[in-house]
Amino acid sequence: MASIFTKIIAGELPCYKIYEDDKVLSFLALDQVNLGHTLVITKEEFNHWTEVPADTYAHLHKVSQKIGKAVLKASGSPRVGQIVAGFEVPHYHLHLIPAWSIPDLDFKRAQRRSDSDMKQIQQEIIKHLG
Structure with missing residues (x-):
């Protein structure tokens, strides 16, 4: 069964796209822990990070570093935390979350933002x- 991310990759569901290439897709999380909370996902569906081929895994993290630098500048935060949880969607994805302190990474803070905030x-x- 295709995950919600597979449907986003296929264009069946909309997203606020940040980056895309042949192996990965990045977009804003629907529920933002902090504004700028970005997901980086593999285009191929893998349930767990241990299943991702080494070259794809390395590529995703290289791209994530570039996106993380952009999130730092865009959000004004001093840090961007990385979280791999994998419970909410069975498709490997990396959360990049702007943070000012450890409590800023708490998923209980997640909330929907306005379309204008998301687009901005x-x-x-x-x-x-760049």
């Missing part, structure tokens, strides 16, 4: 990707 932070992140 999306544009800022993309601008800083």
Whole structure:
């Protein structure tokens, strides 16, 4: 059964896209822990990070580092935390979350943001990707 991420990759569901290439897709999380919370996912569906081929895993993390630098600039946060949880969607994904302190990484903080807030932070992140 295709995950919600597979449907986003296929264009069946919309997203606030940040980056895409042949192996990975990045977009804003629907529920933002902090504004700028970005997901980086493999295009191929893997249930667990241990199943991702080494070359794809390395590529995703290389791309994530570039996106993380852009999220830092766009959000003004001093850190961008990385979290791999994998419980909410059975498709490998990396959370990049702007943070000012450890409590800023708590998923209980997640909330929907307005379309205008999402588009604004999306544009800022993309601008800083260079």
